Amino acid sequence: MAGKIRSNKQSKRFNLKVLRALAWRVLLYFLMVTVLWVLAYRFINPPITVLMVMRNVERKADGKAFKIEKDWVDLQDISTAIQRAAVAGEDQLFVHHAGFDMKAISRAYSSNKDGSKVRGGSTISQQTAKNVFLWPGRSWVRKGFEAYFTILIELLWGKERILEVYLNVIEMGDGIYGAEAAAQAYYGKSCTELTRAQAAMIVACFPNPLRWTPLHPTRYIRHRQYLIMQNIRRLGPLKF
Structure with a gap:
């Protein structure tokens, strides 16, 4: 025994x-x-993302044709107007933080905890990590992976590469990904030629590009465009 x-x-x-x-x-x-x-x-350069695949699965389910409009443009050829607009509208501390804006995260947590309108505290680095390496969603597991990949790209890429990838893969409309495709779709020109007002209008739609479009901006989007243009002036040139 x-x-x-x-x-x-x-x-x-x-x-x-x-x-x-x-x-x-x-x-x-x-x-x-x-x-x-x-x-x-x-x-x-990332050839495709999980979000692009998922969007086309949704399109097929709705009986729509496959659609991915994207055209990679190196950062030095992307208009500084949209570079600055992205930082001014999405992550004003981008060049200063190490991937996370703790104050923005704290504000988002407090707002969401109080039952207010759901708001995000994601930086450009976090959004890039999510868009390139992960799937859409709000689970804690995905958030954990997002934090991990954010640390990696901050360590291994640097700010300029992060912004370059971000401006080339982020969703900017139905089947439209990246600044070049957005500039062509909405203004019939290359992203190298975008004006500050046009760049601010595109960025103003970033929170929900399937709902909002620069072609038919709502009063709310025009107000966001105005605020982004004000922030562009306040922030000045980007210094990586």
Whole structure:
């Protein structure tokens, strides 16, 4: 009897040891794959994102045709107007923080906890990590992965690459991704030629580009455009 109890204890210790070893191995593989993935995208432009795939699944379910309009443009060729508009409208501390705006996160948490209108505290870095590496959603699991990838891109990419990727992959309309596709769709010109007012109008629609469009701006969107233009003047040139 004593031998059987001892055998059971040894078996449990063995199982725990195997599980720990397996968990460490899975964690190691995860770290290796994700670090290499992020490092690769420092030099390779992301060809497609999970959001683009999901949007087209939704389009197919609605009987619509496949649609992804995007055209990569290097940061130095993107109008400084839309670079500054994106920072002014989405993340005014972008060049200063290390991926997270703790004050904005705290304000968003307090607002959402009080039952007020749901608001986000995501920085451009967080939005880039979410758009490139993850799926849409608000679960804590996804938020955890978002924080992890945000730290990685801040460490491995730097601010200029983050802004470049952000302005090339973010959703800017139905099937429209990136500044170049948006500029062509809404103003019939390249993103290199956008004026400050046009750039601010595009960015004003970022929170919900499937609901709002620069082609038919609501009073609320025009007000956002005005505020973004004011912030552009206040922030001045971007200094990475």
